[in-house]
Amino acid sequence: MKFLSVFSTSLLALCRLTAAAEELQLAKRASLQQVSSFGSNPSGAKMFIYVPNNVAAQPAIVVAIHHCQGTGTSYYQSTPYARLADQYGFIVIYPESPYSGTCWDVSSTATLTHDGGANSNSIANMVTYTLGKYSADASRVYVTGSSSGAMMTNVMAATYPEIFAAGSVYNGVPAGCFYTGTVNGWNSTCSQGNSHATPEQWAATVHKMYPGYAGAYPRLQIYHGGSDTTLYPNNYNETIKQWAGVDGYNYQAPTQTLGGTPIQQCTKYVFGDRLQGIYCPSIGHTVPVQGEEDLKWFGIIVSKTSFNVAASQR
């Protein structure tokens, strides 16, 4: 009896110690902050930012864009980027949609235009603010998102190609596919996978969003679930066609096909240095965020094998 109580007392002490250590760990983490003023914000989007306590000198920036019904805070909580930022010293921007239902405006002419004064413009201004305030590295700015955030990732790549070096897209649609001519519209022809175009036509849609731009477009990884009944799987194929058209790749002839990559249910198709598709037949809406894979693709995590590739791709 005595022995037991001594035992449980010391167990209790151990628990207290562990809890204290965990608290210390938590106290050391930075927190998500809202930035109320980041420059011109024509569409009223909100900006949240995570700057880790051990932020790197000239840090990289990852813009992580939520899905419909999400918020800046919910995407911060549901994705691994902030935890990875603690580890690798980059900054994460979490934009938040101003619309009820919190989908992004990927349908108006203004948002589909460089400096058009809509959501894409607001998000670009969040990046400009962060580059200035934290002396961040303008050559290492990346964008990612899920669903509506994935659509917006494609739109950011098309409207602000000079800002983003790379991006990853989780179950989106091609840039311009959701066009309705109205703010925050829903294009069911596109969502149901019935918008078809050639690579040349999709590329022309991209080029029209920033006429006169002659530089490179971001390197992109396109994830899609083949059982997606919200944004039908044909959107994967059309998105691949779009960026293959922009980058000059043959979308029908991947140079590499890697089964079970990066997770068991998926196959990775490599079209060249600038474009990879990751198609996961049994997964619906959406493919779970692969945080470390994203960082490898961006070049924030530099492994021995990816070093030469990352170094040659700005």
Ligand SMILES: *[C@@H]1O[C@H](CO)[C@@H](O)[C@H](O)[C@H]1NC(C)=O
């Ligand atoms: C939906 O988008 C497609 C292109 O993806 C376009 O052809 C069609 O006109 C759009 N629908 C509406 C209602 O604007």
Ligand SMILES: *[C@@H]1O[C@H](CO)[C@@H](O)[C@H](O)[C@H]1NC(C)=O
């Ligand atoms: C889209 O691409 C995937 C992966 O390459 C392929 O399995 C599927 O048949 C394609 N779907 C269409 C409609 O072309």
